Amino acid sequence: MLVIGIAGGSGSGKTTVAQAIVSKLGDENVALISQDSYYKNFTHLPFEERKDINYDHPDSVDNQLLLNHLDQLRRGQAIEVPIYDFSQHARTCKTTHVPVKPVVVIEGILILSDRALREQMDIKVFVDTDPDVRILRRVMRDINERGRSLESVYDQYLTTVKPMHEAFVEPSKRYSDLIIPEGGHNEIAIDLLTSLLERYMSAGAKNPLQ
Template sequence: MLVIGIAGGSGSGKTTVAHAVVNKLGDENVALISQDSYYADLSHLSPEQKQHINYDHPDSFDNHLLVQHLKSLREGQPIEVPTYDFSTHSRTNKTLHVPSKPVVVIEGILILAAPELRNQMDIKVFVDTDPDVRILRRVMRDINERGRTLESVHEQYLTTVKPMHEAFVEPSKRYADLIIPEGGQNEIAIDLLTSLIERYI
């Protein structure tokens, strides 16, 4: 089994790149996992306490569970991926059944910042996109898909997203085997990545 890690800042287009890989190689060959599904469950905290959590810090993810799941997939075992509710910052009681496949693509902002996750990857990719493009995409997504207000998105960006990007996400680029500028718009880089993966399957 081949594990591909696709990292990049919030709104960089890494999810678009990941889906492009799946589309080119086929659902039967590729399992796609998002690091967002592995946010730590905060259902035990009050709404006020949740507002003070830094969701862009590496500690906000349950990487231990994610590593366990990647190891299970390597052993040919299916996994049950948590379902995370961003409006309540807690896991739901539903899971997503993911069978083991020849290729696993895992995407997330901080997957290259965690040594225990990097150790599970065969190919590490970083999607590099201009900050102004990333913030506009994040604003649209958080308002339209996650029920946030413009004010809360603005505050979160300045207090945690931007500082954590500079502290953890951007430095993790040095671990990448392949850097894709401009994300999902870069067809040449995506074709190069998929051609590389096809050699293994």
């Protein structure tokens, strides 16, 4: 099993790159996991307290559960990925069944900031996109998909998203094997990455970068 980590700032295009890999290689070959699904379970806290948690800090993510799930997949066992409700800032009681596949893609802003996670990755990718583009994408996503108000998105960006990006996300770029400028719009970089993965699947190489 080959594990690919795709990091980058919020709104950088990580999900677009990950979905492009799935599209080119086929969903029968790729399991896509979002680190957003692994926010810690704060359902014991009132909503007003949950919404004020700094979800852009590494401490908000249950990386141990993600590591356990990667270990299960390597041992040939399917996993149940949590489903997170962003409008309620809490996990739901439902999960997503993820079977074992030749390639696992993990995408998230903080996946390269955690050493234990990095050590589980065969290829580490950082999606590098202009900050103005990222914030505009985040505004649209959080309002349209996550039920947030413009004011709440604005406040969150200034108080947590921007400072946490500078403290944890941007510095993690140095751990990447590949940097993809402009995210999903960079078709050449995506084609290069998927060609490497196709070589892995066809030849059974341990790591296509070697």
